[in-house]
Amino acid sequence: MKGKTKRSCRVWHVCHTRDMKMTMHINEDVLADVMEITGASSKTAAVERALTEMVRKHRLKCVLREGMGMTPEEIRESYDFSHADLPETPLSFERKPVKYSAKNAGKSSR
Numbered sequence: 001m002k003g004k005t006k007r008s009c010r011v012w013h014v015c016h017t018r019d020m021k022m023t024m025h026i027n028e029d030v031l032a033d034v035m036e037i038t039g040a041s042s043k044t045a046a047v048e049r050a051l052t053e054m055v056r057k058h059r060l061k062c063v064l065r066e067g068m069g070m071t072p073e074e075i076r077e078s079y080d081f082s083h084a085d086l087p088e089t090p091l092s093f094e095r096k097p098v099k100y101s102a103k104n105a106g107k108s109s110r
Helices: 002-019 028-038 041-067 070-076
Strands: none
Touching: 028 041, 041 070
């Protein structure tokens, strides 16, 4: 009987601790934002999605930091720039000043 009890305890432990409930203190506004951003239908799904994304980003940083085992020169040589979606001319982020006239100051644009 001792072996059977030990085995059933192991099964209970695996079944009841794999997806364990927890009490957490999470800012409700942040959680609502995460639910909206991710489209999660429940708070649990939102938290799980946010945690999974955090792990994914960390792993991506590690891969990029290690350079996939390649030197910077090897990475440059392996990329086909002819298929890149690069603009023909450099992008300009210069803002031009806007002039407002007193005549149109009170009108709303439609």
